[in-house]
Amino acid sequence: MSADAPITQDVLTLPRKLPEGGKTNLVGLTRDQMRQALIAMGTPEKQAKMRVNQVWQWIYQWGRRDFAEMTNLAKAYRAQLAEHFTIEIPEMVSRQVSTDGTRKYLVRIAGGHEVEVVYIPEEDRGTLCVSSQVGCTLTCSFCHTGTQKLVRNLTAGEIVGQIMMARDDLDEWPTPGAPKDETRRLSNIVLMGMGEPLYNFDNVRDAMKIAMDPEGISLSRRRITLSTSGVVPEIARTADEIGCLLAISFHATTDETRDKLVPINKRWNIEELLTALAAYPKASNSERITFEYVMLDGVNDSDADAHRLIEHIRRHKIPAKINLIPFNEWPGAPYKRSSNNRIRAFANIIYQAGYASPIRTPRGEDIMAACGQLKSATERARKSRKQIEAEAGLPS
Ligand code: SAH
């Protein structure tokens, strides 16, 4: 890839469609909530389940946003639906395409806030990195999103809406009657965009349930990975209520260092986190927990760290793989990426100990779309450097 290859960017300048007064958006409602909404509109109770099935399929299987197209419903019923409801997803404000094919979307949600969504094409699959919050309450000192205050949680509709928007852009809605195409451009979801998904649990769960529903987008739970910085009390619920794969932003092997890098460690330390992971009901050799480990030069990348990391995982008998992430720099970041030799040596120690230790290739760096680089440039609410340093216990 040449460094000066062109980057394409389309900026969509369409004005934001105002939500039509008083109407409920159907996108993001669970099946049960949709049923209640249809009954409240006057749908007879005994028909409600069938109507939900029909509307659900139009929205999530065929990607339709207009009630008039729902041709298996009576005309009068379609008109009634249009009077009470909308089918709305977040608006794409801009799209940047990296030299490596990665796409970064900026999407606008109600209130004028913006979040980023990243699509990463690979040879045999395509992964969408979805945001769960605008900003983040946590202040991991190596993370760009962590410098932005939490503005608000995304709704379930705004979370599943990111997937729908990407399917629009990738032109991936099937045509009714056409043969089923098993190769999907968008085949995997990672909750690794902006925000801490376990601090917005209910909305993330509802959105993922919708994405997994077999009568709709129908992504397998094994193709969805939720990444958390370590909100220990919510970890078990992730298995019970969502059932997706789990990734942990581990990043350090002593509490002293983890307190600085991932300050939530002061609340739930390494031992408490490992205990919760050991109990994660879905973890087995075929569904291992991913330990994410960002490689920061001279901070957490020594041989001793690699040995301690293995020791922690072994002691708790956690089926694990370790994903090493070369640090992605951002303007003003207080760290440097470890050298390639250091990363390889670290990976080798882990591999020799019998654990998979893939090194994540940074994607979309030229458009600041790589892990931990997301932050909406237009967002005004910023944490001060002093606040971040104080919270992370870093010297100012
Ligand atoms: N809040 C969640 C998910 C979003 S971050 C979490 O913390 O897990 C997704 C992953 O990117 C996390 O492992 C995070 O620690 C990592 N990350 C953040 N900033 C990074 C950076 N600048 N370079 C590399 N990885 C980073």
Ligand code: SF4
């Ligand atoms: Fe928030 Fe995750 Fe970034 Fe930490 S790494 S500040 S939890 S988004």
